[in-house]
Amino acid sequence: MTIPPKETRQEQPVVQPADDREPPLNKSQSKWLMIFTGILIIIALIWFLLWVFYLKFHVTTDDAYANGSIVNINSSIDGSVIAFYADDTDFVVQGQLLIKLDPTYYQLAYEKALANLAAQALQIREFYDTVRVNEADVAIKKIVLAKARYDYENRSKLVDSEAISREDFVHSRDDLTMAEDDLKKAQSLLDVSKDALGNTALESHPLLEEKKAQVREAYYHLKHCELYAPITGYVAKRSVNVGQSVTRTADLMAIIPTDYVWVDANFKETQLGGVRIGQPASIWFDLYGSDVLYHGKVLGISSGSGSLFSLIPPQNATGNWIKIVQRITVRISLDPEVIKKYPVRLGISAEVDVDITEQDLPRLRAVSPSKPVTTTTVYDIYLEEVNRVIDEVLERDLLTLRKL
DSSP states (O other): OOOOOTTTOOOOOOOOOOOOSOOOOOHHHHHHHHHHHHHHHHHHHHHHHHHHHTGGGEEEEEEEEEEEOOEEEOOSSOEEEEEEOOOTTOEEOTTOEEEEEOOHHHHHHHHHHHHHHHHHHHHHHHHHHHHHHHHHHHHHHHHHHHHHHHHHHHHHHHTTTTSSOHHHHHHHHHHHHHHHHHHHHHHHHHHHHHHHHOSSOGGGOHHHHHHHHHHHHHHHHHHTTEEEOSSSEEEEOOOOOTTOEEOTTOOOEEEEESSOEEEEEEEEGGGGGGOOTTOEEEEEETTTGGGSOEEEEEEEEEEEETTTTSSSOOOTTSTTOOOOOOEEEEEEOOOHHHHHHSOOOTTOEEEEEEEOOOOSSOSSOOSOOOSOSOOOOTTOOOOHHHHHHHHHHHHHHHHHHHHO
């Protein structure tokens, strides 16, 4: 191998290895990095303190809605509507007239019941007269029997001496037998008439009591031709119209009370571990925004999830089951004073925050309620008026009997 001369060899440049290190940060970049890191630490610290002192003791949900009682107005009788006195969005008070039905049929039925009562009273009088007639008949039959027995005994003594004919004796014996049978028959008729009369007082005879009940029933139907508001609130869902024939099962309108509303908050099952009955809650409705705060308390926790009470309950026994976090309804009360100033419409959305700090409260109610939740008196029918009419009818038709 031939080596080229030294003069002809070219020197190769020396290649320095690349330096992978980033250039050092300047002072401005280091300053902003420290500031950003500090901000993150402060945010994390604030979040930690917020969780320790607040979020740990509160559960919240925006799956909440206003709810309340919806009182449906139904008729207690069948009839035709001749007037209605309230429409949707109208405010009505308890006892206010809402709907009026045609009372003609029920007025006639009431008058017929009164006539039947009077007829029954006259029949009771006839029962008393029948008893007296049968008592007199029994007395007569006893006299006839005594006479027949006397004749028979006298002829039985004379028949052997042939003072009388055998035929006359046989006739006296037959007359005695007939008199005994007539007395038995008369006594039976008297017993039957007494059984029909009964052993009760005249005014409380069972047949009279039945007719009295029919009169009161007709009076009850007549009074229910007018429908009154059972509770104070706002009218909704009016479907009744003049001339419409209504039945007992038809919903004519609804009334939404103003003072009995609550919130149904649907919490996740994982949030309910610390929820207790009686814990305070804060509520905000989307209708009024965050500026209006409602205060309330946990009234109760539903005994099942919403899916359990759905039309088609879930069936988790299949092989393709997927676990889904269920929601359970928690009922929360609302401050009535705030409701007066800011009325709540049923169905509006709400956000709920429950303070679960107090853990000594019960999870479920252990005492059943002893008082009604709400009551009404509009369906009460006072019978003093019809009882007075009944007494007048009986006084008129039974007065003669009392004097006898």
